[in-house]
Amino acid sequence: MPHVRLPATRRERQREATYDEIVASAAELLDEGADLSLRAVAAKMGLTAPALYRYVASYQQLVDLVAFELDKAATAQWQAAAEKYPADDPAARLAVGCASFRNWALAKPRQFALVFANPIAEADTDRRELLTVSTSGHFFTDLLWQIWELYQFPFPALDDLDPVVREAVLDPLIPAKFEHIPPEDRGLMWIYMRSWSALYGVVTLESTGHCDPRVIESGQLFRATVLDWLGPLGLDAERDRLTEILDEVLARR
Amino acid sequence: MPHVRLPATRRERQREATYDEIVASAAELLDEGADLSLRAVAAKMGLTAPALYRYVASYQQLVDLVAFELDKAATAQWQAAAEKYPADDPAARLAVGCASFRNWALAKPRQFALVFANPIAEADTDRRELLTVSTSGHFFTDLLWQIWELYQFPFPALDDLDPVVREAVLDPLIPAKFEHIPPEDRGLMWIYMRSWSALYGVVTLESTGHCDPRVIESGQLFRATVLDWLGPLGLDAERDRLTEILDEVLARR
């Protein structure tokens, strides 16, 4: 029985494989330092450009597809690294996750830009929806939730939140595993948004190069930013241990 | 005497004017929502595309030129807004500056991406040099310096800094007015890098749209991020006043 994944018809399986080949070819292009283009992807697959339109409605959709899969693949990588620490040590896992995220962003700035710096118009609801299923978002929210379960750090009560923000944390439009968080604990999502903003900020600054290269090399800006969050996450007691873990992963780069 | 600016020869003046027309045309294009392209700029000027190569060696250089001028123009705007508060109130000026920066980034996301999210390879020394003269950087470092003169907030001693970082603050490769800061006070630059990283982070997150639109609309993420920096900048006593100023500017959007 040759590894049945879905009860898909033959044609459907073929189609799925073609999608895989599309993102594989795109990933190759990016790794080679070439720009991502519809025509180049088609050529690499031995297809003519218009053929790709059977799979993707526009160049933008190709980009979104590739971005989604790159995010997924990268997250799997961070997750694997994080799982060197046991499931009952989510703080260590988060430290590894953050540092791995940065390592990836610095190693593959073009891929990072594609996934995380790609402008998304407020009006474009389709592309917004794509955002909500981003794998990396789920990875980080889940870790934050586990840390809270263990360390019970404080977060704002719903009543203390701005009404608009309250709405946003109750029914998030951002990537997050929030379904299992009871509504009254959704203040946690605010902590998530704020910490993600901080992490996203340094990493974007460093990955796009709008920063002194020596500062990037030293990793101090990133390190300081992450360490500032240990307190708010109730991890003060773990400071030394987590710092060591962080430095170890950063050194791997 | 008709406004002599430089003892330039006739041709040089003509050339300068053409440069101005280039950035003006490019700015128009962006404001119209069209993409920036060499050919479109040329067409708008009534020129043929290759003619622009007399002024700019490549498309990338055109982008850099436009980015530089957009940054300059935008900074002038923030500065004008900030100067509604007196020179001896740099804290108020910084609050206005930060909020104006955000307002601009949200109002002109394409321009923001051009100036601040435009990837810069570490190797490209020419483009790196361009960064060091960016107007906005000078604006913010200057304000931070003035705030320090007035409030004397603490900053790390050179000896407490990572050696690589110490090098970077002593001889910065980033946009900053640092010449008048005595070497022993260059720890200030570290505070600048950290605070700029935080400001850049939220604003980029919001401007590129990788964020819940409702959270952007509320301004709470940005507000909270900025307010977190009042403490480190010695502005705790001014908290209420500065918050009011911040909210007033944010409401202008």
Next chain:
DNA sequence: ATTCACGGTAAACGGTGTAAACTATTCTCG
């Protein structure tokens, strides 16, 4: 067995950045 959807092709359009060769104007210098 016929129909029809699917996945591909070729050709074409308008757009992009860039290189080369050529030309007209204008400044500079002997």
Next chain:
DNA sequence: CGAGAATAGTTTACACCGTTTACCGTGAAT
């Protein structure tokens, strides 16, 4: 003043790009 050089344009051409249209096999479904 006139010759020569530098400057600022042109035309033409090339190789890409995304996208549309019309066309055509093959294979699945009725």
